[in-house]
Amino acid sequence: MVSKAQLLQFIVSGIMVGSIYAIIAIGFNMIFNATEVINFAQGEFVMLGGMTTAALYQIFHLPLWLSCVLSILLVTLLGIVFERLAIHPMRHFSVLNAIIITIGASTIMRGGTMITLGRDNMSFPPYTGSGDKPFMILGSSIPQQGVWIILVTLLLVFGLSLFYKRSIQGIAMRSTACNKTAAELMGVNAKWVVTLSFAMSAASGAIAGALVTPITLTAYNVGLILGLKGFCAAILGGFGNFWGAICGGVLLGLLESLGAGLISSGYKDAIAFLVLLIVLFLRPTGLFGTVKIREE
Amino acid sequence: MSEKDSVQKKIKNRNLGFATFFGIMMLWPILYPNPYYLNVMVFTGINTLVATGLNLLFGYAGQISMGHATFLGIGAYCSAFLTVKLGWNPWLGLLIGILVTTLFSFLIGLPSLKLRGYYLAMATLAFGIIMETFFIELKSITGGPDGIGGIPALSLFGFKFHTDLRYYYLVWVIVAFLSLLVINLVNSKAGRGMRALHESELAAEVLGINTFRYKLMIFIFSAIYASIGGSLFAHYITHITPDSFSVMHSILIVVMVVIGGMGKIWGPLLGAGIMTVLPEALRAFEVYHEIAYGLILVLIMMYFTDGIAGALSFIFKKISLSVKS
Amino acid sequence: MEGDVLLKVSGLKKAFGGVMAVAGVSFNVAHGQIKSIIGPNGAGKTTIFNLISGALSPLSGEVYFQNQDLIGLSPHQICAMGISRTFQNVILFKRMTVLENVMVGRHSRVSSNFISSIVRLPSFKNTEKAIMDKALDLTAMVGLEKKAFEMAQNLPLGEQKLLEIARSLATDPKLILLDEPAGGLNTAELETIIRLIKKIREKGITILLVEHNMRVIMDVSDEIVVLNFGEQIASGTPEEIKRNERVIQAYLGKGVSFARSK
Numbered sequence: 001m002v003s004k005a006q007l008l009q010f011i012v013s014g015i016m017v018g019s020i021y022a023i024i025a026i027g028f029n030m031i032f033n034a035t036e037v038i039n040f041a042q043g044e045f046v047m048l049g050g051m052t053t054a055a056l057y058q059i060f061h062l063p064l065w066l067s068c069v070l071s072i073l074l075v076t077l078l079g080i081v082f083e084r085l086a087i088h089p090m091r092h093f094s095v096l097n098a099i100i101i102t103i104g105a106s107t108i109m110r111g112g113t114m115i116t117l118g119r120d121n122m123s124f125p126p127y128t129g130s131g132d133k134p135f136m137i138l139g140s141s142i143p144q145q146g147v148w149i150i151l152v153t154l155l156l157v158f159g160l161s162l163f164y165k166r167s168i169q170g171i172a173m174r175s176t177a178c179n180k181t182a183a184e185l186m187g188v189n190a191k192w193v194v195t196l197s198f199a200m201s202a203a204s205g206a207i208a209g210a211l212v213t214p215i216t217l218t219a220y221n222v223g224l225i226l227g228l229k230g231f232c233a234a235i236l237g238g239f240g241n242f243w244g245a246i247c248g249g250v251l252l253g254l255l256e257s258l259g260a261g262l263i264s265s266g267y268k269d270a271i272a273f274l275v276l277l278i279v280l281f282l283r284p285t286g287l288f289g290t291v292k293i294r295e296e
Numbered sequence: 297m298s299e300k301d302s303v304q305k306k307i308k309n310r311n312l313g314f315a316t317f318f319g320i321m322m323l324w325p326i327l328y329p330n331p332y333y334l335n336v337m338v339f340t341g342i343n344t345l346v347a348t349g350l351n352l353l354f355g356y357a358g359q360i361s362m363g364h365a366t367f368l369g370i371g372a373y374c375s376a377f378l379t380v381k382l383g384w385n386p387w388l389g390l391l392i393g394i395l396v397t398t399l400f401s402f403l404i405g406l407p408s409l410k411l412r413g414y415y416l417a418m419a420t421l422a423f424g425i426i427m428e429t430f431f432i433e434l435k436s437i438t439g440g441p442d443g444i445g446g447i448p449a450l451s452l453f454g455f456k457f458h459t460d461l462r463y464y465y466l467v468w469v470i471v472a473f474l475s476l477l478v479i480n481l482v483n484s485k486a487g488r489g490m491r492a493l494h495e496s497e498l499a500a501e502v503l504g505i506n507t508f509r510y511k512l513m514i515f516i517f518s519a520i521y522a523s524i525g526g527s528l529f530a531h532y533i534t535h536i537t538p539d540s541f542s543v544m545h546s547i548l549i550v551v552m553v554v555i556g557g558m559g560k561i562w563g564p565l566l567g568a569g570i571m572t573v574l575p576e577a578l579r580a581f582e583v584y585h586e587i588a589y590g591l592i593l594v595l596i597m598m599y600f601t602d603g604i605a606g607a608l609s610f611i612f613k614k615i616s617l618s619v620k621s
Numbered sequence: 622m623e624g625d626v627l628l629k630v631s632g633l634k635k636a637f638g639g640v641m642a643v644a645g646v647s648f649n650v651a652h653g654q655i656k657s658i659i660g661p662n663g664a665g666k667t668t669i670f671n672l673i674s675g676a677l678s679p680l681s682g683e684v685y686f687q688n689q690d691l692i693g694l695s696p697h698q699i700c701a702m703g704i705s706r707t708f709q710n711v712i713l714f715k716r717m718t719v720l721e722n723v724m725v726g727r728h729s730r731v732s733s734n735f736i737s738s739i740v741r742l743p744s745f746k747n748t749e750k751a752i753m754d755k756a757l758d759l760t761a762m763v764g765l766e767k768k769a770f771e772m773a774q775n776l777p778l779g780e781q782k783l784l785e786i787a788r789s790l791a792t793d794p795k796l797i798l799l800d801e802p803a804g805g806l807n808t809a810e811l812e813t814i815i816r817l818i819k820k821i822r823e824k825g826i827t828i829l830l831v832e833h834n835m836r837v838i839m840d841v842s843d844e845i846v847v848l849n850f851g852e853q854i855a856s857g858t859p860e861e862i863k864r865n866e867r868v869i870q871a872y873l874g875k876g877v878s879f880a881r882s883k
Contacts, residue, residue, distance in 0.1 A: 038414040086594060095360055095413045097597050100554060103362070104593030107547060111587025115608055224543060228425065270429040275421035278417055281407040370660070477739040484745065485728065485752060486739035492725045495714040502674055504700035504729025504792055 009140035010261040016146040016215075018253020019153035020046075023208040024114060025237065025245035026160065029200040033177035033240055034197035035087065037098045041106035043227020045202045048075045049209025050218035051113055054122035064124060072206040078109075079202025083195050091194075103199025106223065113220040126214040135181055145214045156204065157246055164242070173197060177240075188212035225269060229256075232276040247287060297529045301574075316480075321468050325461055334460040340531060340572040342525045345514055346477055347552040347564035347590025348471075355559025356482070356490040356513040359413060363404075364549045366427045369541030370397050371526025376444040376536050386450045390527040394520050401519035402512070402585070404445050409511045412603035416515070431538035443537030448530045463532055470528070474521065477559065490514060494559070522549075532557030544586070551589050554596050557603025615617040627652045627796055627827050628704075629672070633682035635668055642668045644851035645682070650796065650829055655879045656823055657830040657838050660848035661871060666831040667709055668851075670798050674706045674831075676697045682731075686796070687748035701729050705794035707785045709801045709831075715774035719765055719784055723756040723775050726791025759787040763817060786817060803834040815840055847871070 024046060025202040031039045049071055056067035086101050129144030140191075175183040176193045184190050208226075209218065216222075229252065239246025255275055260268040279286060325334060350364050374393035376385040400423070408419040431438050438444065448460035452468065457466045481487050489510055492500040497507050530536050548571060556567025575585055596603055602610075628650040635643040638688050643665040650656045658666050672678040674698040675683055691699055705726075731752055733842040737745045760769050763783040768776065773784060782802055789797055800816050810832070816842050821828060832838050838845065838859070845862045847855040849871045855862060862868055 038418070055340065086598065092359070093597075096354070096360060098603070099360055099414055099417055100550070101594055101597045103550065105545065107590030107593065108587055109590075111590055114586060115583055127539075156572045225425065227420060228418070232422070233420070235418075266433045267429055270426045273426045276422045277404070277407075277419060277426075278413070280415060284407070284411055284415070285380065348692050420725055437840045480741055481739045485724075485731065486734075486738045486750065488725050489728055491717055498676065498696075499708070499714070500725070501696035502676070502700060502706055503726050503788065504697050505725070506695075506697045552671040566642075588689065 005139040005171075006261065008138055012140045012142050012146075013081040014254035014257030015250055016149055016253070017212075017257065018233075018250035019149050020208050020212045020226075020249070021229050021233040022249025023153060023156060023211075024226060025234035025249050026156075026242065027204045027208075028231055028234045029073045029240050029242060029245050030173075030197045030201040032078065034194045035091070035098075035199040036095070036172065037087065037102065038231070039201065040099065040102040040227065041082070041223075042049045042067060042201065043223035043225070044106045044109040045075055045079065045205025045223075046226050046230075047114065048078065048109060048208040048216060048221035049206030050213035050222070051117055051209070051220065052206075053181045053210045054124050054213060054218060055117055057124040058122065063275075064127065067124065071210055072203055074151075075191060075206035076079065076199050077211075079198045079205075080195055081196035082202075087198065088191070088194070105125045105216065110220055110223060114185075117220065119220060121219045122219040123213055123217045128238060145211075152207065156207065161242070169196065178269060187207050213239070217248055222248050228276075229272045232272050232279075234286075235276060235284070236279055236286050238288035241286075241288045244286055251287075310479075314476075318472050321472075322465070324462055329461070331460045334464050336573060336576055338460065338463050338467050340569050341464075341471045342529050342532075343344060343568035343572050344565050345467075345471050345474060345528070345550055346522045347556065347568045348475055349518035349525075350480075350549055351553045351556070351558065351564045352478060352490075352516040352521075353514055354553050355563070356487075356494050357511050359409070359511060360417040360493045360513065360550075361420040361515065361518065362417050362543070362546050362550070363427075364426035364522045365518070365541045365543070365545035366402065366420070367397050367422040367522035368526035368529065368545070369427060369431060370400065371523030371539070372530040372536050372541070373431065373438055373444070373526075374523075375527040375530040376447050379448050379531075380444050380446055381437075384403070386448060386527075386531060390524065393523045393527050397519050397523035398516055401516045402429075405512045405515040409508055409515065421543065421546075424546055428521050428538060428542055431541065433457040438538070441538060443535060445535035447530050447534045447536070447599075449534075450528075457531070466534075467528055470524070474524070475564075482561075486510075548589060551593055555592055557605030557607075558601075560603065560605035560609075562608075563603055563605040566608075570604070625652045626650070627687060628829065630669070631672070631682070631683050631687040633684065634664075634670065635672060635677060636681040637682050640818075641851050643672065643679070644725075646846075646848065646851070646853050648846050648853070648856060650827060652827055652845040653825060653832060655818065655828040655841050657832055657834060657842040657845045658848060659835075659838055659845060663693060663850075665848055665851040667800055669848075670706060670800055670829075670831060674704060675800060697729065700792055700794075703793070703795035704798065705789040705792045705796070706798035707782075707789055707800050707802060709804065711778070711781045711785050713773040713781055713785060713788075715772070717773060718770050719776070720753070720756055720760060720769040721774055721801060722784055723759050723788050723791050724752050726759075726788040727752045727755055728792075729791050730791075752817070756791060759790050761822070762790070763787040764813070779806050780814070782806070782810075782814065783817065786821075790821070791828075796829060797821065798827060799830045799832075801831055801833060803832055803837045811837065 024042060027042050027045065031037060052071035052074055053067045056062045056070055057064055062070070070126050082105060086105055090101060092096055126145035127144065132144065134141040134143045135147060141223065160169070166175055172183065172188045173193050173196065175186070176188055176190050233248040233252045234245050236252055237246070238246025252272060252275060256268060256271050259271040326338070341397060346364060350361060353359050353361055371390070371393035374396055375386060375389040378389035378392055379386050393580065404419055404423050405416070405422045406417040432441055449456050451457060457463050466521050489500065493505060493507050493510055494505070501507050552567035554567070555570060556563030556565065600607060626649045631647040633643050634641070646665070646669060658669065668677065668834045673681050673691065675691065675694050675698070680691065686702055686704060689702065689736055714725065731748050757766070757769065760766050763786060765780060765787065766784055768780065773781070776784060786799070786802065803811055806814060815837055818828060830842070842859055845857065845859055846853060847862060847868050854867045854871060855865045857865070
């Protein structure tokens with residue numbers, strides 16, 4: 001039988017990894033709300049965030065904090081370039097085309113990374129407490145990086161909800177998501193909203209990558225699975241819904257951690273996707289979803 | 297000439313083209329018996345089969361499947377397991393593979409196809425990753441990361457298909473036959489229904505077409521073609537491992553359909569041909585394969601939506617128009 | 622039977638966001654009649670069509686066709702029951718020929734399955750011929766027989782509208798919903814449409830019409846229902862509607878004069 005301490009450990013790990021899924025899910029939602037496109041390349045932003053930071057730190061010997069910041073900036077720039085080059089010209093094309101383009105883009109990012117940085121795992125030290133003993137909370141341990149993950153996630157969530165509620169740009173984005181024509185009539189530049197949502201989505205992906213790499217390592221091919229799990233979290237919480245993404249992420253993290261701990265760790269990845277299929281089957285709108293998901 | 301006559305002529309041309317091509321394929325090994333070429337052509341044939349099925353899904357139902365390599369894997373593993381571990385007849389193994397694939401594709405398609413297009417894409421991707429995990433973990437059935445070896449050859453009335461030459465003929469006869477079925481389907485009432493569905497789901501529904509049922513049937517149909525390809529693959533290379541059925545391979549199949557030309561009759565053949573031969577020819581640059589696939593997908597989708605088949609027919613038309621004048 | 626109520630709509634309501642597009646509409650359509658729905662833009666006319674044909678589901682209200690409840694049925698089921706419709710902004714299958722478009726209309730009336738299609742059983746040939754013959758008849762009925770093998774997207778607007786009607790007729794409907802068939806047509810094309818509508822009625826098909834063009838409305842309608850802001854403000858024969866105060870007020874200033882009718 002599983003002890004209470006072990007259970008708590010699973011829960012703590014689950015929240016930690018779930019925070020990452022939540023950030024990725026938010027990234028999906030941002031782009032979807034602005035363009036109705038599912039960005040298959042979302043996971044690659046996460047991968048690039050981690051890989052670029054690792055490359056800057058290991059190869060160019062930049063200080064860690066600079067590597068992270070630079071990496072996030074670069075990936076954000078990539079997101080903007082991606083939107084301008086591939087998404088904007090395709091705005092009148094069908095959903096099928098858009099999906100294939102994002103699949104192609106993700107493959108390019110993956111392939112490009114493999115060519116420049118090779119196939120091996122890369123990493124960098126945690127922000128603080130490298131080599132130190134992990135924190136103990138109620139008998140379960142959490143590495144210091146894990147605390148950083150949860151802290152930054154909370155900051156990000158708080159910052160974003162403020163942004164959406166209070167800032168002019170945030171309100172513009174929300175109104176465009178609600179009704180593009182009406183928003184444009186009120187003077188919102190819809191094109192710019194799309195670019196901004198890609199930039200923010202890429203940035204949040206990169207942040208997730210820069211956060212989680214010290215714990216999980218990174219490599220050129222981690223993007224696919226991370227992206228899929230983030231998508232799963234988004235669906236679980238209700239696609240397009242900001243708070244749903246967070247709940248979905250944490251819930252998915254918990255399910256995965258508990259499943260891996262209690263059942264088997266070899267099937268860890270399969271758990272997330274089983275959850276996805278079950279949700280699709282039983283309740284496609286997820287926990288809080290209001291998005292119209294059926295063909296009407 | 298009248299419109300009706302030109303339609304008849306188009307059909308005649310197509311049949312002629314098909315017969316000519318088939319004739320050339322049948323004579324090819326006699327002219328070029330090099331076993332390496334035969335080997336590549338066998339794989340091209342199998343890929344054509346899988347691409348044909350996926351092309352139907354993309355080009356007519358307008359749906360995306362990101363897990364077709366998985367169905368290939370299911371067919372391959374069913375064939376391998378049943379013939380190696382249980383000693384069953386290979387054709388029976390192929391049939392069971394089809395049945396298992398039908399079940400899985402039904403279960404996945406049923407919830408996903410009621411929702412919008414990208415849900416099927418994600419669901420098939422998720423299914424693909426789950427099955428990849430199962431292929432690796434279920435050691436007792438799939439042999440784990442080492443896979444299953446010693447897969448026996450297919451044979452028909454005692455005639456064994458255990459050489460490259462014999463397998464070449466087997467594969468291409470099967471491909472020709474199954475392609476013919478698809479052509480028949482496209483030019484029938486069901487085919488019109490599919491094309492209508494692709495043009496406007498709303499209008500098709502209002503005209504009495506059960507669009508959901510069509511999408512589901514096409515999805516299952518395309519999965520079955522992949523499964524058959526998988527079984528043929530298993531009996532050819534005689535040793536299968538999980539890494540032949542990864543998500544990367546699913547994406548490769550998508551590339552084949554896209555570069556060949558979605559919804560075009562010759563698309564799957566062209567796409568499979570290019571994407572089987574090219575990587576072989578560019579073996580030295582293997583590290584560039586992945587980025588190349590991505591670039592192809594993006595560029596074709598942005599500038600050449602009809603793929604190579606579309607570009608070729610465009611060129612043909614221009615040539616025949618200038619010849620007439 | 623003639624005169625019986627074929628379609629019964631009662632208390633139909635539909636909202637989009639905060640806007641009540643259809644705010645409690647009720648009317649009946651009798652067998653064999655031509656009933657028209659008119660009203661200023663945004664009055665909810667096409668929404669009603671969408672509700673009847675199953676493309677949208679109502680907030681509340683009922684729709685009965687031959688005493689069968691239509692609410693909750695999918696569009697293809699409603700088509701099978703005998704209701705067909707055209708679209709305000711013509712939705713044709715652009716990359717299929719004129720004939721193929723009409724043939725698609727026969728889909729629900731001819732049964733054949735996947736297997737017989739791919740294996741080309743003899744029954745297949747027969748069903749294909751039956752479909753093609755009926756489609757040719759209908760194509761000729763709307764006067765498009767010479768363009769049967771043209772791509773639908775190459776047709777001018779007037780002929781596209783005719784094609785869409787022929788396609789709808791292919792489903793053997795008892796009731797056909799025509800959504801602004803006269804929209805964007807010139808005088809000659811209008812004459813053709815009016816003649817076609819009357820021909821359809823002669824075949825015993827009941828017609829529910831949404832239209833802006835008063836000439837067409839006054840010429841073909843047996844009864845008219847007038848909507849404004851999702852509500853029914855009048856209903857009656859063309860003569861009664863012409864003289865109705867509320868109707869005249871609703872249209873005042875919109876440039877449509879009831880006095881100017883033939």
